[in-house]
Amino acid sequence: MRMSKLFVQTLREYPSDAEVVSHKMLARAGYIRKLTSGVYNYLPLMWRVLKKIENIVREEMDNAGAQELLMPFVQPKELWEESGRWDAYGKELMRLKDRHDRIMCLGPTHEEIITAVARDGLKSYKQMPVNLYQIQSKFRDEVRPRYGLLRGREFIMKDAYSFDTSEEGLDKEYNNMARAYKKIFERCGLDTKMVQSDSGAIGGSVSHEFMVITDTDAGENDVFYCDCGYSANSNHAVSKLPEVVVDGKKYFSETKIVDTPNTHSIDELCEFLSIPSTIILKTLVYIVDKKPVLALIRADKTVEETKLMNSVGGMDIRIASSAEIAELMAEHGFDAVAGFIGPCGMTGIPIVADETVRDMKNFVVGINQTDKHQVGANLSDLGLDEIKYADIRLVEAGDFCPECGKSLKVTKGIEVGNIFKLGTKYSKPMNAVYLDKNGKSHPYVMGCYGIGISRTAAAAVEAHYDEHGIKWPIAIAPYHVVIVPVNIQDELQMKVAEKMYEDLKNAGVEVVIDDRDERAGVKFKDADLIGFPYRVTVGKTINEGLVEYKIRETGDVEKVTPEVAVEHLVEIVKNIK
RNA sequence: CGGGAUGUGGCGCAGCUUGGUAGCGCACCUCGCUUGGGACGAGGGGGUCGCACGUUCAAAUCGUGUCAUCCCGACCA
Numbered sequence: 198m199r200m201s202k203l204f205v206q207t208l209r210e211y212p213s214d215a216e217v218v219s220h221k222m223l224a225r226a227g228y229i230r231k232l233t234s235g236v237y238n239y240l241p242l243m244w245r246v247l248k249k250i251e252n253i254v255r256e257e258m259d260n261a262g263a264q265e266l267l268m269p270f271v272q273p274k275e276l277w278e279e280s281g282r283w284d285a286y287g288k289e290l291m292r293l294k295d296r297h298d299r300i301m302c303l304g305p306t307h308e309e310i311i312t313a314v315a316r317d318g319l320k321s322y323k324q325m326p327v328n329l330y331q332i333q334s335k336f337r338d339e340v341r342p343r344y345g346l347l348r349g350r351e352f353i354m355k356d357a358y359s360f361d362t363s364e365e366g367l368d369k370e371y372n373n374m375a376r377a378y379k380k381i382f383e384r385c386g387l388d389t390k391m392v393q394s395d396s397g398a399i400g401g402s403v404s405h406e407f408m409v410i411t412d413t414d415a416g417e418n419d420v421f422y423c424d425c426g427y428s429a430n431s432n433h434a435v436s437k438l439p440e441v442v443v444d445g446k447k448y449f450s451e452t453k454i455v456d457t458p459n460t461h462s463i464d465e466l467c468e469f470l471s472i473p474s475t476i477i478l479k480t481l482v483y484i485v486d487k488k489p490v491l492a493l494i495r496a497d498k499t500v501e502e503t504k505l506m507n508s509v510g511g512m513d514i515r516i517a518s519s520a521e522i523a524e525l526m527a528e529h530g531f532d533a534v535a536g537f538i539g540p541c542g543m544t545g546i547p548i549v550a551d552e553t554v555r556d557m558k559n560f561v562v563g564i565n566q567t568d569k570h571q572v573g574a575n576l577s578d579l580g581l582d583e584i585k586y587a588d589i590r591l592v593e594a595g596d597f598c599p600e601c602g603k604s605l606k607v608t609k610g611i612e613v614g615n616i617f618k619l620g621t622k623y624s625k626p627m628n629a630v631y632l633d634k635n636g637k638s639h640p641y642v643m644g645c646y647g648i649g650i651s652r653t654a655a656a657a658v659e660a661h662y663d664e665h666g667i668k669w670p671i672a673i674a675p676y677h678v679v680i681v682p683v684n685i686q687d688e689l690q691m692k693v694a695e696k697m698y699e700d701l702k703n704a705g706v707e708v709v710i711d712d713r714d715e716r717a718g719v720k721f722k723d724a725d726l727i728g729f730p731y732r733v734t735v736g737k738t739i740n741e742g743l744v745e746y747k748i749r750e751t752g753d754v755e756k757v758t759p760e761v762a763v764e765h766l767v768e769i770v771k772n773i774k
Numbered sequence: 775c776g777g778g779a780u781g782u783g784g785c786g787c788a789g790c791u792u793g794g795u796a797g798c799g800c801a802c803c804u805c806g807c808u809u810g811g812g813a814c815g816a817g818g819g820g821g822u823c824g825c826a827c828g829u830u831c832a833a834a835u836c837g838u839g840u841c842a843u844c845c846c847g848a849c850c851a
Contacts, residue, residue: 209800210786214844225785234843340775343844461851479848492850499850515775516849535851563851576792591849666813684809718811725811736810745810 198676200711200720204241207723216752217415219658220345222667226726228675235342235350237558239651242727245675246654247353251332253672254355254648261377263328263357268310269333274300276309279627285512291338296601298397303336308623308645311358315641318631323685324364325631326370339440346655347415347611351605353650357434360641362633367618367642371403374616374646378407381648382613387496387657390610391602392420393429395503406430408610408649411658416609416659421592425601431441432503434607435588436596438553445476445559452559458568461536463496466570473497478562478574480538481634482522485511489525491538492589493654495553501591508549508587531565537723539563539571541579548581550770551589559771563703595691610678611656612649619643661750667728668749678766683736694735704767725749731769733762 205227214231215221223229228243239247252605257263277283277290291303311329332355342350343603359370375391382389387409388405404612408420408430413677421436422428429435437756448470460466467474467628482489485506506514518526519535527532529542539562541547559573576584594607622629624640632638654673661668671677678701683695694710709729711720717736724732734745746765757765 204788206784206801207812208785213780213786230784231843253797340848341845364844399835466851479850494850496850502849516851519851522851538851681810686809714809716809716811716813718809721811723812734810 198709200679200709200723201713203709204396205633207726210262215345217344217347217659218413218662219347219415219492219655222658222662222726222728223345223655226728229346233363235339235348237346237349237351241346242675243654244480246669247650247674249675250385251353252654252747254276254321254332254381254650255382257377257381258330258355258357261328263330264621265331266276266329266508267316267333268314270304270336271301272310274302276313276627277302280309280312280623281626282309287513289337289339291336299478301400304333305335305337306332306354306647307356308358308619308643309627312623312627312629312643315358315360315418315624316627319360319641320631322633326359326361326366328357328359328370328374330646332354333536340639342657344415346651346765347659348417349651352652354615355648355650357646359644359646360631361644362631362639364620364642365447366514367620371618371644371719373615374644377403378614378646378648380615382409382653385653385657385673387613387653390420391421392610392653393433394615395430395432395507402618402620404615406610406612407614409442409613409653410608410610411659412609413659415609415655418610418612420610421596421605421606422608423598423601423605423736425598425603427598427600427605429592430610431591431607432501432591434592434605435599436592437599438596441475442473442499443475443553443556443558443560445472445561448472448476449559449561452571452573452575452578454564454569454571454745456568457537457570460568460570461534466536466561470570470572472561476557476560478539478557478560480563482517482525482535482538483523484517485509485514487513489517489521491540491543491546491548493540493548493550493554493584494556494590495551497621498551498553499591499593500551500589504587505549505589506593508585508589508645519691526565529565530540533565537563537565537567537569540581540584541565541571544582548584549589550584550586551591552586555586569601577709592712597682609632611652611659613653613656614646614648617644618648619645662728665722665728669730670729671730671769673705674728674730676709676729677770678706678731678733679709679711679724679727680734681711681717681720681724681734683720685712685714690735690739693739693759697733697735697744697763700763701766704770706770707767708746731766733759733766 207227208225211221212224229237335354336351339350361367387491389407391405394404419431443722460469474497479494479496481492502514561572562574564571596605621640630640680694682690698710721725730749732747746755746757746762
């Protein structure tokens, strides 16, 4: 490719709306342009990168025995009603009508469609197991798109779905996919961790996420991990706790109600009573699937919303507003504001207590009266009808590993892939069945496996950049090398550059020649910004028969003959895998 | 959804307070000059100032509404 013809426009400055590294870099280097919120044009350089990632994914999926197909982007409402997700999915599902007023949606994922495809063509145990995948654009109408390609509304994803006759078969395929994923991300030049995670709206039991570990702002997930190998997303992580005081008898000799004016926060309450937060029972009001739920937890800990939601089998959770709290209080004959809520007398609504609550004795608790708390209280004395215990606690760095007991560490990660065991979550309601040896029908045992293609590209930038621009891993770089003749008026420089260009092209190296009539500085800046893994500069030293060979990643420079440079590059490209 | 901010050429911004011919830098086109880390000079093209309504002799500027975009929050009572 000739730089003079390449459709790319680099910018002198970063676009003002870009926040994270990958967004800034990709926009400035001319890879992407925003069309509308969360929706981007993939310009030629970007598309080359995306195709490289797609091809790696394709090869490894095919190697792992999966088969590629392509399903529609626009989908009918009916299938989503069959699975029950038409109502459950929420506003992220972009719904629309066609000219006949038929209701459709844009595919945010394809479980419904693939299950229907399988139902249609997968009738016998003899055809199984089978794993089908596609690489498709998806659309999720995110509340708040941000971070460029990392959290867009439209994005490219590889999604695979496996069909088995048994749990054992699913386990096997699950591990097969985990291995394939590991290979895929390695080939893309990405260091990933496979972490346990919540299975969310997709449903199912077991799931893992593949996280690119990054120190940039773009890491959206907290990953807890341990040297022993344990690692989990914060929405799923569990831990053992360090020993702390959970008995308040040292502070309170008897059970009584005390005035605690203006103690709206735990900090204020601790200060007012001169006690540690570990002997306060914190009560929070959540709205799960539009209904109130009370969460009880030791006050030095934080509720993990996803865990709480799962504990009551919900699909949607948020903290209650002060108006909702007031309403709830009124319904139960109380009149208290946040800060003084307690479980006592809250009949008829689910109460979930974190495991930390079990051991608490003689604690402090709200009693649904503003500016008052009960001290020296015990759960058995509170006269509660039914409490459900569950682990609804957010793990913190320093908690102990649930497997080996050592201290957990925390890091930020960008999720680039996930694998789920779905079981019969979709096949059952959608009546997608096969016949076994005895002619009996059973629902498929399914798994699903996703990789964010466009997100992987962005994550790669987050993981590989410097102040000058992108440093693509060679396997996913848009081109392998750029040849920069410093002065295109110089006949010898141009002659050598053109010769190398032809030789490299003929040898299968993806090469760009920067034949623009620009000053050297401009060409170097662009080369760094765009992130070609290698640069060969043909300048004055060509008079001694030498060119400059530079590695973007390390910055290492070497003077070599054009022939040696070509040899190096051909060799490097041959070894990409 | 709550809070904050911003919409002026492809990108980055000024102008708005105090209404009066729409500006600057980068990018783009032409010529000259320059050629190892985003040169320089001269000339040039490109904008219904987000949109609508209103006030006014006159609106980018003032008012109302609306749309869009971005940031923060939506997890501790």
